[in-house]
Amino acid sequence: MWDFLTSLYPWTKVLHVFAVVSWMAGLLYLPRLFVYHAESGGSGTEIGRVFETMERRLFRGIMNPAMTATWIFGIALALTPGLVSWTSDGWIYVKLTMVSILTWFHHWLGRRRKDFIKGENRVSSRRWRMLNEIPALALAVILIMVIVRPF
Ligand code: HEM
Structure with missing residues (x-):
């Protein structure tokens, strides 16, 4: 039933890896933007609105x-x-x-983005720095799974 996918395989993989790289760029950079946003002071400021625009464009x-x-x-x-x-x-299964x-x-970050817009961010910039490690760790495990395939 899925035989037609065999001839498309190299292209499917190119598109998969292209999408993965783009998604990971965002998952790594959005929490980093939140670090600087959290350190920039109260909401409703000029710089706060600049961060909100950057975050919206990156996320959406x-x-x-x-x-x-x-x-x-x-x-x-x-x-x-x-x-x-x-x-x-x-x-x-691990992957x-x-x-x-x-x-x-991803969806949790999307909800926190809305907290920033409402001026209700409750996560400190230190905590945002730590949360930044989650996508990096998950990426390392995924790469080991797809490339080394230990089991
Ligand atoms: C959304 C669910 C996903 C499924 C069902 C999936 C499935 C697969 C499968 C079956 C392969 C093997 C292709 C082959 O044998 O040549 C593959 C390759 C790959 N996947 Fe995914 N994947 C998913 C998400 C991701 C994510 C989130 C990442 C990275 C963050 C990722 C990174 C990769 C990479 C780098 C390869 C190429 C590995 C290689 O062949 O050298 N995938 N994926």
């Missing part, structure tokens, strides 16, 4: 489409005959767990 213009494309082309790869053995490959964490983190 890049991160949302990149996450959607990552899922679409990732699922297409998973359905391509011969790439994943759902009974004997363990790496895909999907990490991708679920990244997807949850």
Whole structure:
């Protein structure tokens, strides 16, 4: 049923990796913007509005489409005959767990973005710096799973 995906495989992979890189850029940079936004003082200031514009464009213009494309082309790869053995490959389940964490983190960041707009951010800049490590750690685990495939 999914045989047609075999001839598309190299292109599906190019699009998957392109989407992954774009999504990760946003997941790593948005919390970094929140660090500087949290340190910039109260909401309603000129600099606060500049941060809100940067955050909105990054989240809506890049991160949302990149996450959607990552899922679409990732699922297409998973359905391509011969790439994943759902009974004997363990790496895909670890990978999907990490991708679920990244997807949850993405939506959580989206809600925190709205807190900034309402002047209700309650996360300190120090905490934002620590949260910045979540996507980096998940990315490291995913790369080990897809490239080393330890199990
Ligand atoms: C959304 C769910 C996802 C699914 C179902 C999925 C599925 C897959 C599959 C089946 C492959 C293997 C292709 C092959 O054997 O050649 C692959 C490759 C890859 N995936 Fe994903 N993926 C997803 C999300 C992600 C995410 C979030 C990242 C990184 C943050 C990622 C990074 C990669 C990379 C770098 C490769 C290429 C590895 C290589 O062949 O050298 N994927 N993906």
